[in-house]
Amino acid sequence: MPDYTYLIVGGGMTADAAAQALHEADPGGSVGLISAEPHPPYDRPPLSKALWKGEPEEKIWRGTAASGAALHLGRRITAVDPRGRSATDDRGAVYRYKKLLLATGGAPRRLPLKTDQIIYFRTLDDYRRLRALATQSVRFAVIGGGFIGSEVAAALRMQQRDVTMLVPEAGVGARVFPADLAAFLVDYYREKGVTMRMGEGMAGLDRRAGSCVVRTTVSGELVAEVLVAGLGIVPGVELAEQAGLRVENGIVVDEVCRTSQPDIYAAGDVASFENRALGARLRVEHEDNANTMGRIAGLNMAGRATPYHHLPFFYSDLFELGYEAVGDVDARLETVADWKERFREGVVYYLKDGRVRGVLLWNTWGQVDHARALIAEPGPFKPEDLKGRLPA
Numbered sequence: 001m002p003d004y005t006y007l008i009v010g011g012g013m014t015a016d017a018a019a020q021a022l023h024e025a026d027p028g029g030s031v032g033l034i035s036a037e038p039h040p041p042y043d044r045p046p047l048s049k050a051l052w053k054g055e056p057e058e059k060i061w062r063g064t065a066a067s068g069a070a071l072h073l074g075r076r077i078t079a080v081d082p083r084g085r086s087a088t089d090d091r092g093a094v095y096r097y098k099k100l101l102l103a104t105g106g107a108p109r110r111l112p113l114k115t116d117q118i119i120y121f122r123t124l125d126d127y128r129r130l131r132a133l134a135t136q137s138v139r140f141a142v143i144g145g146g147f148i149g150s151e152v153a154a155a156l157r158m159q160q161r162d163v164t165m166l167v168p169e170a171g172v173g174a175r176v177f178p179a180d181l182a183a184f185l186v187d188y189y190r191e192k193g194v195t196m197r198m199g200e201g202m203a204g205l206d207r208r209a210g211s212c213v214v215r216t217t218v219s220g221e222l223v224a225e226v227l228v229a230g231l232g233i234v235p236g237v238e239l240a241e242q243a244g245l246r247v248e249n250g251i252v253v254d255e256v257c258r259t260s261q262p263d264i265y266a267a268g269d270v271a272s273f274e275n276r277a278l279g280a281r282l283r284v285e286h287e288d289n290a291n292t293m294g295r296i297a298g299l300n301m302a303g304r305a306t307p308y309h310h311l312p313f314f315y316s317d318l319f320e321l322g323y324e325a326v327g328d329v330d331a332r333l334e335t336v337a338d339w340k341e342r343f344r345e346g347v348v349y350y351l352k353d354g355r356v357r358g359v360l361l362w363n364t365w366g367q368v369d370h371a372r373a374l375i376a377e378p379g380p381f382k383p384e385d386l387k388g389r390l391p392a
C-alpha cells in the first residue's frame with residue numbers, strides 16, 4: 001500500500017503547482033499524485049490558443065516528475081476515508097497519506113447525446129482529436145459563446161474551417177463584456193468568416209445521416225459533422241461530498257486552503273475561497289488561480305501558514321485581439337469604458353456601490369497589478385474619476 005506524506009488527487013496545473021511547492025518546502029516528504037488523465041500535468045491554455053498558432057506540443061509539459069512526486073496516471077480516486085487517511089482508486093489500489101490535496105478541477109457540462117462527434121474541449125486528448133478533425137473538410141459547430149467557444153471557433157477558423165457559432169446571448173462573451181463590446185465581437189467574428197447565429201440556443205440534438213442536427217430555440221436547425229460544446233464546467237466535488245467535506249459551489253476552504261477536514265486541502269478550479277479585496281467568496285476557473293493557489297496549498301500542507309489573499313487575473317485571445325482581466329468582470333455591473341481606440345485598445349472598469357470591482361484590460365498590457373491596486377481602493381469612484389486611470 002503506497003504511503004505518502006502528501007497525496008494529491010488531480011493532474012492539472014493546480015496539482016503540479018502544489019507538487020513543486022511541496023518539494024521546495026519539505027524536500028524530505030514523499031508526494032504521490034494521482035491523475036485520471038494518462039498524461040503528466042500540462043498547461044491547458046495553449047490547447048485553444050498557442051498550439052493552433054504553431055507552438056510545439058512539447059512546450060506544454062510542466063516537468064512535474066522533476067519535483068520527485070510519484071505520478072500514478074490514468075487512475076481515478078473513487079473514495080477518500082478522512083478518518084483512516086486513505087484514498088482508493090478505480091483499480092482498488094489504496095494510498096495512505098498524512099495530508100491530502102483535492103485538485104480535481106472540473107468536468108465539462110455534457111450534451112444529451114452520446115456520440116464521438118461531440119468534443120468537450122478540456123484535455124490534451126480533446127485537443128488532439130479536434131486538431132486531427134480540423135484537417136478534414138467537414139462542418140464544425142461551436143455551441144456557446146464563452147471562453148472556450150470563442151477561442152475554439154477562432155482556432156478552427158484560423159485553419160480555414162467552416163465554423164458556425166450557436167450562441168444564446170446577443171453577443172460574444174456577453175456575460176463578461178459590456179453589450180457594445182460583445183456586439184462588436186459578433187461583427188468581428190463574422191468578418192473573420194465565422195457564421196454567427198446569435199440569440200439562438202440549443203433545444204434538442206439528434207443524429208441524421210452521419211451528422212449532428214441541433215434543433216435551436218428559434219425553431220431552426222444547425223447541421224454539422226463535429227460539435228464542440230463550450231458549456232462551462234461542473235466542479236469536481238464528488239469526492240469531497242463523499243468524504244463529508246463542506247461543499248457550496250465548490251469545496252469550501254479557509255484562507256490557508258484547508259477544507260472542513262484539517263488534513264485535507266483543496267485548490268484551483270474546484271475550490272471556493274474567501275477573497276478579501278472583493279469581500280466575497282469566489283470559485284475561479286483560471287490559470288493564475290490554479291498556479292498561485294496550488295502553490296500556496298502545497299506550502300501550507302508542508303507546515304507554512306501562508307494565507308491566500310491573491311486576486312487572480314485571467315486572459316484570452318480572440319484572433320488578433322487579446323485581453324487580461326482582474327476581479328469581478330460581470331457584464332451586469334455598471335461599466336465605464338475608456339477606449340484609446342474603440343474596441344481595439346482600452347480599459348473597461350466594472351463598478352458596484354462606487355467601488356471598482358473588476359477591470360478589463362483590452363489589448364492593454366502590463367497593468368494587472370495596477371488594476372488590483374485600484375480594486376483595493378475604497379473609493380467612492382464616479383465614472384469620470386476613472387477615465388485615464390489606467391494604463392498607469
Ligand SMILES: Cc1cc2nc3c(=O)[nH]c(=O)nc-3n(C[C@H](O)[C@H](O)[C@H](O)COP(=O)(O)OP(=O)(O)OC[C@H]3O[C@@H](n4cnc5c(N)ncnc54)[C@H](O)[C@@H]3O)c2cc1C
Pocket residue numbers: 009010011012013014015034035036037044045046047048075076077078103104105106107121122123148236239267268269270284285286287288290313314315316317
Ligand atoms: C482549453 C482551455 C483553455 C484555457 N485557457 C485559459 C486562459 O487563456 N486563461 C486562463 O486564465 N485560464 C484558462 N483556462 C482555465 C485553466 O486552464 C484552468 O483554470 C486550470 O486548468 C484549472 O486547473 P486545475 O488543476 O484546478 O483543474 P483541471 O485542469 O480541471 O485539472 C483537474 C485534474 O484532476 C483530474 N481528476 C479529477 N478528478 C479526479 C479523481 N477523482 N481522481 C484522479 N484525478 C482526477 C482531472 O483528470 C484533471 O487532470 C483554460 C482551460 C481550458 C480547458
